[in-house]
Amino acid sequence: MSTPKPNGHGILKAARARHAEEAIGHSEGLVTVLRLTQTDMRPAEDTLKIAKDLFASQEYAKALETARRAEAIAITLDERHSGYQKSAKALRSCIEEIRRVGLPTEAFEAILGRAEEKAMAGIWENGVFVPNYLEARVLVEKAETDGRGILEHATAASNAIFLAELATEALADLPGGPDPRLFSEGAAGRLEAMLHDATRELALGNIERSMQIAKEIEERAGQLRREYIAAAHLLTATEGHLADLRGEGIATERLERHIEAAWASLARGLIEPGIDMARRLSKEAEALGGEYRAATTGIQDAEILYAQLTREGFHSYDAETAVRDARKALREGSYRRALDHLERANAAFVKRRNVRETLAKAIAETRARVQVLGEKRLPFLPDVQELLGRAEREFRDGNYSGSSEDLRIATLLLGQSGKPAGPNP
Numbered sequence: 001m002s003t004p005k006p007n008g009h010g011i012l013k014a015a016r017a018r019h020a021e022e023a024i025g026h027s028e029g030l031v032t033v034l035r036l037t038q039t040d041m042r043p044a045e046d047t048l049k050i051a052k053d054l055f056a057s058q059e060y061a062k063a064l065e066t067a068r069r070a071e072a073i074a075i076t077l078d079e080r081h082s083g084y085q086k087s088a089k090a091l092r093s094c095i096e097e098i099r100r101v102g103l104p105t106e107a108f109e110a111i112l113g114r115a116e117e118k119a120m121a122g123i124w125e126n127g128v129f130v131p132n133y134l135e136a137r138v139l140v141e142k143a144e145t146d147g148r149g150i151l152e153h154a155t156a157a158s159n160a161i162f163l164a165e166l167a168t169e170a171l172a173d174l175p176g177g178p179d180p181r182l183f184s185e186g187a188a189g190r191l192e193a194m195l196h197d198a199t200r201e202l203a204l205g206n207i208e209r210s211m212q213i214a215k216e217i218e219e220r221a222g223q224l225r226r227e228y229i230a231a232a233h234l235l236t237a238t239e240g241h242l243a244d245l246r247g248e249g250i251a252t253e254r255l256e257r258h259i260e261a262a263w264a265s266l267a268r269g270l271i272e273p274g275i276d277m278a279r280r281l282s283k284e285a286e287a288l289g290g291e292y293r294a295a296t297t298g299i300q301d302a303e304i305l306y307a308q309l310t311r312e313g314f315h316s317y318d319a320e321t322a323v324r325d326a327r328k329a330l331r332e333g334s335y336r337r338a339l340d341h342l343e344r345a346n347a348a349f350v351k352r353r354n355v356r357e358t359l360a361k362a363i364a365e366t367r368a369r370v371q372v373l374g375e376k377r378l379p380f381l382p383d384v385q386e387l388l389g390r391a392e393r394e395f396r397d398g399n400y401s402g403s404s405e406d407l408r409i410a411t412l413l414l415g416q417s418g419k420p421a422g423p424n425p
Contacts, residue, residue, distance in 0.1 A: 016060035023067035024051050031074050039081040040120075043130045044074035073128060080133035084119060087140045088112060094147040101154050102203050111143040153207045160214035161198050167221035168192060174228055177267025186269020187224060191217050227275040228266060234278040235262055238285045245285070250292045251333025255285055291335035298342040299326050305349060319348035355400055362407055363392055369414055384410045 027048050035041045051066035091112060095105045119136035122129050168191045176183025194217050201210035239259060242252040262277035302323050322345035329338035366388055370381070387410035394403035 016064065017055075017058070020051075020055050020060040020064040020067060023064050023071070024048065024055060027051070027067045027071040027074065030071055037078060037081065038085075039078050040131045041074060041077060043128050044070050044077060047073055047128065073130070077130060077133070080137070081131070084115075084133040084137040084140070087137045087144065088115065091140045091144040091147065094144050094151065097151055098147055098154070101151070101158060103150065103154055103205055108143055108147055111139060115139045115143075150207065153211070154202065157198075157202050157207050157211040157214065160211045160218070161195065161202065164191075164195060164198065164214040164217035164221070167218045167225075168195065171221045171225045171228075174225065176228070176269060177263075179267070183267060183269045187228070187271055188221070188269070191221055224271045228271045231262070231266055231271065231275040231278040234275075234282045235259055235266075238278070238282045241285045242288075245289055245292075248289070248292075250289060252285075252288070254333065255281055255288065288335065291339060295326065295330050295335045295338035295342065298339065299323065299330060302326070302342055302345050302349075306345075309349070309352070316348045316352055319345045319352070322348060352400075356395075359395060359400055359404055359407070362411075363388070363395060363403070366391075366407060366410060366414065380413050384413045387413070 027044075031041050031044050031048060047066060047070035051063050051070055054060075054063035054066055091108065095108045095112075098108065099105050115136040118139060119131050119133050121132055123132045123135075124130075168188050171191070172184040172188040174183070174187070176187065194213055198210045198213040198217065201207075201213060238255075242255055242259075245252050258277065258281055262274050262281060265277060266274040302319075306319060306323060322341045326338045326341035326345065329335070329341060370384055370388060387406045391403040391406035391410065394400075394406065
């Protein structure tokens with residue numbers, strides 16, 4: 001292609017031709033270079049061809065405008081293609097990262113295919129059919145955003161699983177007893193099964209569920225570890241306390257057997273039953289000394305009181321049996337049971353004391369009535385006085401039952417004094 005020489009059309013037309021030729025050449029060079037970037041330059045090439053045809057038809061102004069338009073189309077296509085390729089590259093990188101963490105990537109790979117199809121399908125823009133790089137780029141950028149979000153959650157879930165594994169290992173590594181394998185299986189076996197569940201859920205893409213399981217494992221493992229340490233501390237302290245109690249002559253064999261059972265539970269990895277037993281035994285050991293001293297003192301007091309009441313004529317099979325049972329429980333080391341028997345004895349003492357006080361009051365009241373009626377010379381009064389005297393003697397001898405019976409008869413006879421006399425026969 002060459003510029004026509006001025007032949008009467010004038011210098012202006014020659015200048016237009018030269019500008020159009022330069023624009024076409026510049027656009028053609030640009031299109032040739034940009035074609036190397038794999039950008040679809042066909043819309044620019046078609047426009048450039050139109051510019052050449054217009055130049056050949058000596059429509060230099062239109063040829064210039066069309067050449068510049070071809071250049072603008074080429075630059076726009078290159079920018080859009082570059083942006084699309086950059087976004088697609090970022091999505092592919094994201095897909096690789098998702099694949100590395102073990103999550104499915106088929107959905108994102110399908111989006112890449114749809115984006116390529118959308119780009120190649122093209123759209124009409126300003127009268128030119130161009131590749132639809134813009135919408136394709138929007139599609140892959142949204143997919144990458146979603147993928148990065150999934151990666152972030154997956155990474156958090158993976159970290160949670162890792163922390164759960166560390167917590168489980170820390171639990172399993174505790175000095176649980178003579179058989180580490182037995183302890184590990186009992187303490188961490190369930191948690192290890194949950195770890196497999198968390199890993200499987202993550203592989204299936206159930207990220208939230210996986211993270212939830214992992215956090216439950218970490219919390220549970222930490223709690224069990226703290227409970228094991230607390231149980232071991234409590235049992236050791238309780239053993240020391242029992243040693244002190246043995247020095248006082250207190251029987252501790254029952255609690256010692258239970259402590260051995262608690263240690264055995266911990267050695268099998270049964271931490272929750274172990275900590276429950278340790279807490280209960282610690283409380284029982286703390287109460288044992290007090291119960292022993294209370295039972296010992298209580299039996300001594302009950303025996304002194306019973307001896308005193310016996311001298312006063314008090315006899316009670318219930319009280320005597322309760323004190324005897326309390327002494328037996330004390331010898332057997334069942335101090336709580338001894339205290340229960342002492343409560344029975346005290347109840348018998350109180351009951352007997354109440355009966356005594358009530359009976360004494362009734363005798364005194366009856367004696368007062370007899371004194372009042374003594375001046376009336378009633379025919380039954382000597383019988384009443386005899387019954388009352390016998391009731392008083394029986395009361396002093398502790399025969400409250402006989403005293404109460406005689407007093408009742410005397411009271412009935414006294415009741416006759418208030419009745420009107422019947423007609424003379």
